[in-house]
Amino acid sequence: MVDATPRSHRDVPPAEVPEVELYHPRSWWTTYVFSQDAKVIAIQYAGTAIAIGLVALVLSWLMRLQLGFPGTFDFITPEAYYQFITMHGMIMVIYLLTAIFLGGFGNYLIPLMVGARDMVFPYVNMLSYWVYLLAVVVLAASFFAPGGPTGAGWTLYPPQAILSGTPGGNDWGIILMLVSLILFIIGFTMGGLNYVITVIQGRTRGMTLMRMPLTVWGIFTATVMALFAFPALFVACVMMLFDRLLGTSFFMPALVEMGELLRYGGGSPILFQHLFWFFGHPEVYIVALPAFGIVSDLISTHARKNIFGYRMMVWAIVIIGALSFVVWAHHMYVSGMHPWFGFFFATTTLIIAVPTAIKVYNWVLTLWRGDIHLTLPMLFALAFIVTFVNGGLTGLFLGNVVVDVPLSDTMFVVAHFHMVMGVAPILVIFGAIYHWYPKITGRMLDERMGQFHFWVTFIGAYAIFFPMHYVGLVGVPRRYPEIGAEAFMTAPVGGLNAFISVAAFVVGFAQMVFLFNLLWSLRHGREAGSNPWRATTLEWQTPTTPPPHGNWGEERPLVYRWAYDYSVPGAPQDFIAQNDPWPDRPARRP
């Protein structure tokens, strides 16, 4: 057990870093718009991410309209369908999930949870958001550009991405996409450096690394990974932009298009795949690790029990983060690479399952004989565990070369990654919003709308993605607007596809209820008080709720214990806050 024994206040070391004066906003503009307060930036990040995420949701409806009822909707041409999948995938992965976990939850929770007053460099942090917003605007602009957005698929593989046969390939689409990604990376780097340094160098007195809540560990590790993974995407985007605009041939081999020899030659398309997946695989964990961390805290809090194996959980996060840099080529089994190469990457891929499984066991063991409150955050956390195990198991299938080769580029893969990196992290985001909304606004989200939202989303997601595994197994390829005659399938898939589409609309509708709840509860929600879940972590111990600029009033909190002292025998309450010196009396400040 880690640090569970309360320390006396005499053990809290003296302050090493003097307080830094925060920027004092002088007007409405600098308080709410060009704010340097991490909490405001967090809400700006999350709001923008959700807004652009809605676009991706609508695109998924359009795709499902086409797949469920092929030939019914004239306006969904094959070109339009490619544009929909591309924008849907890219927005969901980068502009929604990455941005909301790191920019949204990272900004809100890191300073509060480690007892800091703000990020270490609030000005740079603010710039991060505005560059991100610019990236989103550029991305959205491609919908209105001549030729429309790019239809290259979210992986943007060359050579097709910049050829005239691909929508947006020799128009604006691909250019705007690449520019937007480059901007996103620049903006993210500014924020990411802040999150990392705040955790390493900006903690309050008594807050050791091994006393940090797992949420912070997850976001911190994911940010470090992102700082090392995004450079590969950055380089890939720059080089493809040159291929497209200057006519260089980094990724372009000699090609004949429409009977004409193009001016390209000698480049390596596989190079792009390596660069893309050196970013792309860590990216999966960049959205998974924050989810892992948040779920650990939700489970512990709502089961009133300390997290099982805290130290192991931390090391599992760090090891997963490190290992995920050496598995990228499992996305390239069908690229024609050497079998030994595939063997190596299959092995590393399966090794990652070990720390991941440890985490799942520890969540289950945390629940074991806990005092489980089926609150909304808990429901979402439970749903996450189930879904993640589900997606993880199909991941073990796909990690093996022989299994992956026939399944690659079928709907099975689409079902797999939606389970593991689509549905699972989204469930955590919902759980986290239900959990922290009271801190952000001072009011609870409405419970009945929440229950409706949870059950429809959870059951609906399975109605969508379970049959999709089957559709893939019988051979329906991915990224096909329609499969035409089904004669070559072992079973008819048309009915299933229609069913999936209807489920997708129902799930989408439930999200509207959720958004309505977010707005409605701002005014009409039940007053939450400062610590409605009776949680131990520092963000619930702020003197005022919502926390003001600077978070802590006069004095930053002193930390005496880890984040998981729930149901400690003999304690006056069933939780002991991290800044509670029990059984000592509170320290008089030196």
Added chain:
Amino acid sequence: MGETTLNGFGAKPARPSGLRGLAADWASDQRAFKSASWGKAMMWIFLLSDTFVFSCFLLAYMTVRMSTTLAWPDPSSVFALHIGGADIPLILIAIMTFVLISSSGTMAIAVNFAYRRSRGLTVLFLLLTAVLGATFVGMQAFEWTKLISEGVRPWGNPWGAPQFGAAFFMITGFHGTHVTFGVIFLLIVAAKVWRGEYDRGTKGFFTSRPGDYEHVEIMGLYWHFVDLVWVFIFAFFYLW
């Protein structure tokens, strides 16, 4: 212990050394790097991230050099200058490299004078560094002009693989951009030292953080990094 300052210049408390010290620091509260300020730590992590960018560029260059079907132009004749009736291979690059490495020396001296709070000398050596950096960029511009006039383009050149020009302009351009930004920031830092903003702790216009002589050292970290990267570009692009 209490007097340790934000900038890490102040007195440092005695701590265990070696591995034991490392473990103690990481197990402690507040800060894992006990002697690094926020700014310095942030610059280090940024440079690590930037290392990945440059590594990817260089690896990509090596890959296309292997994948391309045409012969790679011979660097020692392409980068030769015709001086006094003879072609001297790599002469310009040698001088450029020398200039940039020297600027690292002057930067180190500037940091040293900043530690000693001697304003005039700090400014002098910062400006010297900036001049050397600008000279480097100038010579790079000259080299670009020469190659362009000889027909080298990002999409092709008279001697062989088109990837030669592509990789050359991209990588040296990206590095040159780093140097240019470095020169701009050197001038800003020099101006701040000159006006005494680091003595008085004047608040930054944008950041509202008090000025501190440590900024000179952080500037130095960046500058040495840009230098180090050049050594790799030099080795992999010009010598291979």
